Each structure stands twice: as structure tokens, then as C-alpha cells.
Amino acid sequence: EIVMTQSPATLSLSPGERATLSCRASQSLSNNLAWYQQNPGQAPRLLIYGASTRATGIPARFSGSGSGTEFTLTISSLQSEDFAVYYCQQYNKWPPTFTFGQGTKLEIK
Amino acid sequence: QVTLKESGPALVKPTQTLTLTCTFSGFSLSTSGMRVSWIRQPPGKALEWLARIDWDGDKFYSTSLKTRLTISEDTSKNQVVLTMTNMDPVDTATYYCALSAGTSDYFDPWGQGTLVTVSS
Numbered sequence: 165e166i167v168m169t170q171s172p173a174t175l176s177l178s179p180g181e182r183a184t185l186s187c188r189a190s191q192s193l194s195n196n197l198a199w200y201q202q203n204p205g206q207a208p209r210l211l212i213y214g215a216s217t218r219a220t221g222i223p224a225r226f227s228g229s230g231s232g233t234e235f236t237l238t239i240s241s242l243q244s245e246d247f248a249v250y251y252c253q254q255y256n257k258w259p260p261t262f263t264f265g266q267g268t269k270l271e272i273k
Numbered sequence: 274q275v276t277l278k279e280s281g282p283a284l285v286k287p288t289q290t291l292t293l294t295c296t297f298s299g300f301s302l303s304t305s306g307m308r309v310s311w312i313r314q315p316p317g318k319a320l321e322w323l324a325r326i327d328w329d330g331d332k333f334y335s336t337s338l339k340t341r342l343t344i345s346e347d348t349s350k351n352q353v354v355l356t357m358t359n360m361d362p363v364d365t366a367t368y369y370c371a372l373s374a375g376t377s378d379y380f381d382p383w384g385q386g387t388l389v390t391v392s393s
């Protein structure tokens with residue numbers, strides 16, 4: 165099983181600051197990685213797929229980068245609605261057995 | 274507009290079998306490339322993929338849970354059903370269904386989720 169490790173577990177920042185979230189895979193994924201945002205009591209929402217492609221309707225302040233085993237989600241200037249939990253997910257392996265990271269909680273400082 | 278919605282019991286007893294239904298609209302599971310997955314999330318914890326059913330009838334399961342899971346479809350009703358046997362309190366979680374389409378296996382969109390508590 166491919167293990168996904170996210171860091172940090174919690175990130176405390178202020179509105180307007182830049183956020184950098186990391187995700188590491190135990191095996192190479194090429195670019196088969198997605199990022200999701202989850203607010204309390206809500207389902208996850210797709211932000212990024214293919215490591216760097218924004219999903220429909222996602223603001224340009226969200227960007228993804230990386231390939232292989234190291235990936236980054238960057239939020240260029242934090243807005244109040246961005247404080248949430250973020251998960252990465254790999255979809256590289258065949259047959260399908262998808263795994264998520266343990267999440268990064270982005271909280272207001 | 275694609276939507277998915279989960280339904281099922283809010284409470285099950287240990288050792289019972291859980292049956293969850295995902296009712297969807299805005300797409301057909303018979304269309305090439307469409308795939309519906311079940312994913313769960315224990316309270317305060319991370320997401321865990323459980324199972325997937327594909328447009329061609331192929332089915333895939335989590336390695337750790339495959340002996341307990343069965344996924345099926347009712348194409349006429351636009352529903353995907355997940356059964357999980359021998360429920361345990363550690364299976365308490367919000368259960369989501371989600372769509373994958375095309376050539377990549379990310380999940381979009383998701384249903385709202387349904388909380389299942391396992392307790393006697």
C-alpha cells in the first residue's frame with residue numbers, strides 16, 4: 165500500500181499570509197495526486213488534480229506542484245474561508261487502492 | 274448537475290451488517306468511464322477509501338476490508354449499494370460516496386455523507 169504523509173499536521177497562519185502544505189508518497193506517483201479541502205461538517209471538495217491542475221471553480225490563489233514522491237499545495241494569500249483541513253490523495257496504483265494523507269489543519273493564528 | 278446522496282441507518286449494533294445506498298443523478302453508471310466509490314471518515318480522523326464499482330461492472334475493494342465489503346449497483350434506480358458485514362465500534366464513521374470520471378481516479382463530486390454509529 166502506498167502511504168501518504170502530510171506535513172505539518174497543523175499550520176497556524178494569519179489571513180493574507182502564504183500557506184505551504186506538503187505531501188509525501190512512499191512510492192513514485194508520477195503526477196497522480198489530488199488535493200481536497202474539508203470544512204467542519206462538510207464533505208471534501210476537490211481543489212487540485214494531476215498534482216497541479218485546479219478543479220473547476222477553484223480560485224487562482226490555490227496552486228499545486230510536485231511529481232514523483234514530493235508534492236506541495238500553496239495558497240498564495242489566505243482568505244478567511246481557506247481555514248480548513250486539507251487532504252492529499254494518490255491514485256497511481258493498479259489495481260485501484262487509493263490512499264489519503266492524514267490531513268493538515270490550517271488554522272487562524 | 275451531478276449529485277450523489279448517501280442513505281442508510283444511523284445506528285447499527287456490533288456484529289450486524291450495514292447496508293448503505295448512494296443515489297445519484299446527472300450521470301449514468303452505464304456510461305464509459307464512470308466509477309462510483311465509497312469512502313469513510315471516522316470522527317476527527319482521516320479519509321479511507323473502501324470500494325469502487327465501474328461502468329463495466331468491475332469492482333475493487335480496500336485490501337484490508339475486502340472480506341467484509343460488497344459493492345453493487347442498481348442501474349435502473351441510479352443507485353450504488355455498499356454492504357459491510359460484522360460491524361464493530363471502530364467502524365463508526367461518516368460514509369461518503371463519490372464519483373470518478375474519465376481517465377483519472379480523483380473524486381469529484383462527493384455526497385454529503387451519512388454518519389453511522391456502531392454501538393450496542
